[in-house]
Amino acid sequence: MPRRRLVEALLLLLPLLALPGLLLALSRGEERFVYPAPPRRMLELVITSPQWEGIKVEFEEGFKRWLYQRDGSGVDIKWLDHGGGTKTVRWIEEQFQQKPDSIGVDLLFGGGTDPYDTLNARGLLRRYDPPAAVLDGVAESLGGFPILDPERRWFGTTLTGFGIMSNLKVFEKVEALRGVVVQDWSDLADPRLFGWVGGADPRGSSSYHTFHEILLQAYGFEEGLRLTRLMGANCASFLKFSAEIPKACAVGQVACAPTIDHYAQAQIEMAGDFIAFVLPEGRTLVNADAAGILKGAPHLEAAERFIDFLLSREAGLLWMLRTGEAGGPRRHPLCRATVRPALFAETAGRSSVRENPFLMDQSFRYDYGKASLRWTMLNDVLGALIIDVHAELCAAVRAFHALEGDARARAAELLFRNPFTEEELLEIAGGRWRDEASFREEKRNEWTEFARRNYREVARMAGGAR
Numbered sequence: 001m002p003r004r005r006l007v008e009a010l011l012l013l014l015p016l017l018a019l020p021g022l023l024l025a026l027s028r029g030e031e032r033f034v035y036p037a038p039p040r041r042m043l044e045l046v047i048t049s050p051q052w053e054g055i056k057v058e059f060e061e062g063f064k065r066w067l068y069q070r071d072g073s074g075v076d077i078k079w080l081d082h083g084g085g086t087k088t089v090r091w092i093e094e095q096f097q098q099k100p101d102s103i104g105v106d107l108l109f110g111g112g113t114d115p116y117d118t119l120n121a122r123g124l125l126r127r128y129d130p131p132a133a134v135l136d137g138v139a140e141s142l143g144g145f146p147i148l149d150p151e152r153r154w155f156g157t158t159l160t161g162f163g164i165m166s167n168l169k170v171f172e173k174v175e176a177l178r179g180v181v182v183q184d185w186s187d188l189a190d191p192r193l194f195g196w197v198g199g200a201d202p203r204g205s206s207s208y209h210t211f212h213e214i215l216l217q218a219y220g221f222e223e224g225l226r227l228t229r230l231m232g233a234n235c236a237s238f239l240k241f242s243a244e245i246p247k248a249c250a251v252g253q254v255a256c257a258p259t260i261d262h263y264a265q266a267q268i269e270m271a272g273d274f275i276a277f278v279l280p281e282g283r284t285l286v287n288a289d290a291a292g293i294l295k296g297a298p299h300l301e302a303a304e305r306f307i308d309f310l311l312s313r314e315a316g317l318l319w320m321l322r323t324g325e326a327g328g329p330r331r332h333p334l335c336r337a338t339v340r341p342a343l344f345a346e347t348a349g350r351s352s353v354r355e356n357p358f359l360m361d362q363s364f365r366y367d368y369g370k371a372s373l374r375w376t377m378l379n380d381v382l383g384a385l386i387i388d389v390h391a392e393l394c395a396a397v398r399a400f401h402a403l404e405g406d407a408r409a410r411a412a413e414l415l416f417r418n419p420f421t422e423e424e425l426l427e428i429a430g431g432r433w434r435d436e437a438s439f440r441e442e443k444r445n446e447w448t449e450f451a452r453r454n455y456r457e458v459a460r461m462a463g464g465a466r
Contacts, residue, residue, distance in 0.1 A: 156288025
């Protein structure tokens, strides 16, 4: 089936797929939390967050209800949105350069854990020690990695699994994709998937940044960058935000894409069994999606109470339960795993979360220290080798797949050559890269030109020059 007709056919399904959720949202529109009586006092809270709007709505209402029930207090929340997690962290760092004591923001909420390690290393997070009763029942770690920062600078509030979403209708209808099986990251490099893989720019999306970091650690640095190039060439384009990718997959604009579990689960809840999701066994990460109080938080009491709420049983139910279930979200299915292991059994049959991460194989060991050290640098590496030279990369990869014998071997040497070693990157990551803007710009330009030159040469080898 031609791509345009396939997308049009799937788009016709969307109103039917969304109708139950839409009717539920309309029927529950009157249930927004209203204070039964005027609060005895009003607190203020300013949160910057890359979370999608549904999470913000449900957690604002949930926190207001939780806080009022405890001591009769009310709260006004101001949400700041600076794009994806990577852009949000960059904004925080830039603001603190101008206002080193306080940027007028209380909390960062969401974005994984790597950004919090980065901010903590720069002294931009404030320690908070919640009461023992708050932490009772919250897992300290998963698979040997922290859910709660030992220094109490950040707190995992829910869990995120990194996997692959597929639209089975696309694989069925597109003749070239029949027989293609996507179960592991390396399957996304299959040349038959050219133009059918979804992607987001890791310079704006912290989840796509983490996906690439997983590749480098799961396969090794050299092999990880090789797979990154091949997958990147299969991407139709790179969207700004990772939340847009599952929607593109659901309507058939792409056949498959790396994504995080709750985005895929939300599409499965809405669309049904023609959407599939897999966590690559032994090569993926299930980590915490954190929150932390920023240095100089102007509304400290409200910030601490919000952390308490995020760690509570009530918040766990918001993450886990289907819309309409008692204690669950009112309008937006969140489909996310709690950091309270006991809630998985308690919510059985009522939860939108299909797997218990605490029962999964956690043999893959992710080096958070390394990931944090090269966070900014890796974004620029991916920009130089993949994103900013995407046209040249696509031409080179197609040429590589068309070549044979010695010519293919020579093409591979050029295509997968790197202008650095992993050790060289790590050596400069904590020094000149962090401190010298001109050095960063020089290296970015050098790497981009290196990649463009090599990719064009590979394309010429197969007669691909234009």
